[in-house]
Amino acid sequence: MTYQAIVKDTRDKLDKADRLILDLDPKEAPFRNVVAIARHIHALLDEVGARHYVKTSGQDGMHVLVPLGAQIGHDDARTLGEIIARIVCTELPEIATVTRP
Numbered sequence: 001m002t003y004q005a006i007v008k009d010t011r012d013k014l015d016k017a018d019r020l021i022l023d024l025d026p027k028e029a030p031f032r033n034v035v036a037i038a039r040h041i042h043a044l045l046d047e048v049g050a051r052h053y054v055k056t057s058g059q060d061g062m063h064v065l066v067p068l069g070a071q072i073g074h075d076d077a078r079t080l081g082e083i084i085a086r087i088v089c090t091e092l093p094e095i096a097t098v099t100r101p
Contacts, residue, residue: 015073019067020068021065026060034062051067
C-alpha cells in the first residue's frame with residue numbers, strides 16, 4: 001500500500017484515529033528498561049494479532065505505533081492506549097509506570 005492510498009482511505013474519516021502511539025520515555029531510567037517494556041508491548045500486541053512498529057524517539061525513548069486504519073474514534077484509541085499501558089504496568093511494576101500530563 002502506498003502513502004497515497006493511506007491518505008485517500010482516511011481523509012474523509014477525520015473523526016477516526018489513524019494510529020495509536022505509545023510513547024516510552026525513560027526519564028531517569030536506563031535504556032534497557034525502555035527496551036524491556038517495548039519488547040513486552042510487542043509480545044502483548046503479537047499475541048492479539050495487532051500490527052505494530054517500534055522506533056526510537058528523541059535521544060533515549062521509543063515509540064510503539066499501532067496502525068488503526070481510521071476504524072475507531074479518538075476517545076476509543078486513547079482508551080486502548082491506556083489499557084495497554086496499564087496491563088504493562090501491572091505486569092512490569094518494577095520498571096513501568098503510567099504518567100499522563
